[in-house]
Amino acid sequence: GPAVDSLSFSKAKIGCFFQERPVLKNPFLEDALLRGYLKRYMPHEVRFDGWGRECEVSPPQLVQYDSWGRRVDLIHTSATWKQMKDLSAREGLVSIGYERHYGEWSRVYQMSKLFLFSPSSGLYTCPLAMTDGAAKVIESLGISWPVEEAFHRLTTRKPEYFWTSGQWMTERQGGSDVANGTETVAVPQTDGSFKLNGYKWFTSATDADMTLTLARVQDTTGATILGSRGLSLFYAEVSRDESGQLKGIEVQKLKDKLGTRQMPTAELLLDGLPAHMISTEGRGVSSIANMLTITRIHNSLSAAGAMRRQLARDYATRRKAFGKLLKDHPLHMQTLARMEVETRGAFLLVMDVCRLLGREETGIATEFDTHLLRLLTPVVKLYTGKQAVAVVSEGLESFGGQGYIEDTGLPGLLRDAQVLSIWEGTTNVLSLDVLRCVARSSGMVFHAYFIHTKSLLKNASGVSALTPAVKAIQCALSKLELLVQDTATKEPSFLELAARDLAYSLARIYAGALLIDHASWKGASPADVYAASRWCEQDLCPVATNHERGCYNPGSSHDNAALVYQ
Ligand code: UCC
Ligand code: FAD
Structure with a gap:
């Protein structure tokens, strides 16, 4: 072996070789035998993965009157629905x-x-x-x-x-x-x-x-x-x-x-x-707003969860077309990869809002955190609600005709996703909520947003593959900052027309920064870097793009109405 440098032992006298310690990974996921054993022996009723489907095939029923004509108003739900409550x-x-x-x-x-x-x-x-x-x-x-x-x-x-x-x-x-x-x-x-x-x-x-x-x-x-x-x-x-x-x-x-x-x-x-x-x-209304914050976060989580269902990914390893598995068709894989990028962006958006909520509830939120939580809750709800419909729809298509067939359980995923952008505030209503919280914070909400988003980029300097993504976010942020400064000089209708694009821009830029931050983490994989890069290739600031196109000019509302009702 190499000669031992006597200096290596000069202080602590224990040498410079240290055996790397063993790492305890996820004991459940790493134990194939345990998982196989449970799958084989655990009774079906303690495995809930089929319960959701059972709830759909046994929908609730209303009995308004008993056989003697008395009003009873009983809503019968399935046994599985009740089990869900206990679980x-x-x-x-x-x-x-x-x-x-x-x-x-x-x-x-x-x-x-x-x-x-x-x-x-x-x-x-x-x-x-x-x-x-x-x-x-x-x-x-x-x-x-x-x-x-x-x-x-x-x-x-x-x-x-x-x-x-x-x-x-x-x-x-x-x-x-x-x-x-x-x-x-x-x-x-x-x-x-x-x-x-x-x-x-x-x-x-x-x-x-x-x-x-x-x-x-x-x-x-x-x-x-x-x-x-x-x-x-x-x-x-x-x-x-x-x-x-x-x-x-x-x-x-x-x-x-x-x-x-x-x-x-x-x-x-x-x-x-x-x-x-x-x-x-x-x-x-202001007292129930706390409920809206929580239910909107849950809504966003359900949207990310629906996107993460991943059955299309597995199916591509089992279904053959034109002589090879779907996963071996580059165009199909590109389609799945685009869904994956959307899913990752959605997941990080939701989890970041949960992180902020946790800070607020344990009394350690800074003023910035509080502003961010207020701003991001409607932004994330409206953005993930729309993403879920698009991703789940693409997911169904990736099963071909089977994606349209009821007893596969797949169509229900799309039907359920469609509600995510309607209840708990529609996309437009939440876009206006973004304007409301900006207006009530005298600019502090935007200030917190810009400062925090920039801080998410700071660890990326060591990862050269992320440079184009970082530049794209910086460029989008500059455009957004300019536009925000400019709004003071605009007519009130300008902001209203821009509200949805503004909310989308806030979501895309923030998700991009979160993806970059995650890809800069020491445990990140090349796929994390790739996901961040792909996300940042889209138009990150549609509000600036559409502003340049004149979409929010004073005559736009009239033009829109004339077009719709021609
Ligand atoms: O759909 C529903 C349940 C579905 C099932 C649950 C699913 C959960 C997910 C499951 C996943 C599987 S329940 C219905 C949900 N409905 C909505 O979301 C209503 C949508 N409309 C809005 O959000 C509106 O913006 C309103 C109703 C909240 C407010 O409209 P107004 O009347 O124009 O309100 P104002 O006058 O601007 O605001 C009244 C007060 C103000 O405070 P003060 O009086 O102190 O100035 C606002 O700052 O309420 C305050 N406020 C808020 N505060 C309004 N919105 C908020 C907010 N989001 N956060 C904090
Ligand atoms: P409207 O307000 O009439 O909206 C119609 C359209 O107009 C939408 O596109 C909307 O974006 C747009 N719009 C409205 N205002 C503006 C504006 N100012 N500027 C621009 N566009 C605008 N509610 C409950 O309270 N509790 C429940 O448990 C509940 N459960 C539900 C379950 C389901 C399956 C569904 C579908 C809805 C449920 N809702 C519940 C109702 C739901 O919250 C509302 O339907 C929703 O908030 C939209 O309200 P609305 O139906 O009156 O639509």
């Missing part, structure tokens, strides 16, 4: 976020579990999202009577004690424009509680045990205050009287939906529903 409690799919055993990383841990669960959950992640959102609202308003028990039930791990919550905001006149669309009135009772009368037009997972909902308090003359200032937030339990009838609720019908068929979505007549006001009077 969710046991696995802590909501409670993890409130136990906070992992400090600021508790949300990332919770959402990672949900990310894996979501595409197999038969949409049980929908009631879980609302349950999480309700717990968040209660926590932020104070865990005390009348919602103390509810909080503990929403965040328990005991299946028999676990409650889910609904979120009843939408009425016939408006789901986006809640302030003008809400007709439900709250009639004060002598004991300080209220009775609600109104019609809730969309109520999902209506088998919930409680709900948060909005209504207008009636004064002694029966008058209410119009608009947002008249709305207050109410807590109501969904319970039955001794004769088995729902207290203060009639289930008018179950919606016949394109997708989300696993889950009941009902129209409800509230006819004296006992309720408690839990917000300050007239602060209903």
Whole structure:
């Protein structure tokens, strides 16, 4: 061997050779025998990967009357749907976020579990999202009577004690424009509680045990205050009287939906529903905003989870066309690679929002973090919702005709993805929410965005393959900064027309920076570098591109209308 340099032993006298220590990898994933054994012997009912499909083939049914004509309003759900509830409690799919055993990383841990669960959950992640959102609202308003028990039930791990919550905001006149669309009135009772009368037009997972909902308090003359200032937030339990009838609720019908068929979505007549006001009077919308933040993050997670389903990747290793496997056709592989890039971008966007949420909830968020969380929540929800529809649709096509056949279970993925851009705020409504939060922060939100995005690029200097991607992000950021500075001189209609492209630009640039940051990490793979590079080849700043094209000029609205209605 080489001569030992006597200096090597001069200080500690232990030599310079150190054996690399063994690394404990994932004990489950690394153990093929354990996995094979469990697959062989574990009874089917403890493996939930088929449950989601079972929920879809056994959709909920409404029985309004019993055989003797009495109103019963029973929503029958499948046994599997009920099992999902127990499983969710046991696995802590909501409670993890409130136990906070992992400090600021508790949300990332919770959402990672949900990310894996979501595409197999038969949409049980929908009631879980609302349950999480309700717990968040209660926590932020104070865990005390009348919602103390509810909080503990929403965040328990005991299946028999676990409650889910609904979120009843939408009425016939408006789901986006809640302030003008809400007709439900709250009639004060002598004991300080209220009775609600109104019609809730969309109520999902209506088998919930409680709900948060909005209504207008009636004064002694029966008058209410119009608009947002008249709305207050109410807590109501969904319970039955001794004769088995729902207290203060009639289930008018179950919606016949394109997708989300696993889950009941009902129209409800509230006819004296006992309720408690839990917000300050007239602060209903801003009090339910915490719920919207949580459910929008869950929505984004479900979108990323749907994209990550990966069945197309496996199918390409099994299906042959023109004499070779699909995976050996370069054009097919390019198609899958593009889906993969979208999926990775979506995943990092969602996880970053979860990271920020975790920081906020453990009291360590900086002012920047808080601004970023507020800005990115609508941005990520609207962007991933649209991505999911496109990626899942491409995924179906990659199965050829089989992708269109119901009993493969594949079409349901596309039907379910389509709702992700509609509920919890449509793409346009969330784009306007981005403008709202920018306007209310006097520029601080953008400041936080620019500073943080730039900081994500700082580790990339050591990776030469990332240079073009970094340059693309820097260029897009400069264009965006210029445009943002310029908006002060524009007419109000300019920002409204630019809102959706602005939100897309914020999403694309931020996801690109996150992909670059991830690819600069010491554990990154060449595929990580490639994904970042490919992402950054697209138009990262469509708002600047369309601005240059004159799309937001004063005459554009007129031109658009003339075109649409020609
Ligand atoms: O769809 C639904 C459930 C589906 C099932 C659950 C699925 C979960 C995922 C599962 C995955 C599988 S429930 C319905 C969801 N509905 C919406 O998302 C409504 C969409 N509309 C909006 O988002 C609107 O922007 C509104 C209704 C929130 C606000 O419209 P307004 O009336 O124009 O509001 P204002 O006047 O601008 O805002 C009123 C107050 C302001 O605070 P103050 O009074 O202090 O100035 C706003 O700053 O509310 C505040 N605010 C917010 N605060 C409004 N939006 C937000 C926000 N996002 N964050 C914080
Ligand atoms: P509208 O507001 O009428 O929107 C129609 C179109 O107009 C959209 O393209 C929208 O983007 C656009 N638009 C609206 N305003 C503007 C604007 N200012 N500028 C530009 N464009 C605009 N709601 C609940 O409260 N609880 C539930 O549990 C629930 N479950 C649901 C389940 C399903 C399966 C579905 C489909 C919906 C559910 N909803 C629920 C309702 C949902 O939240 C609303 O449908 C949604 O928020 C849109 O409201 P809307 O239907 O009134 O659409």
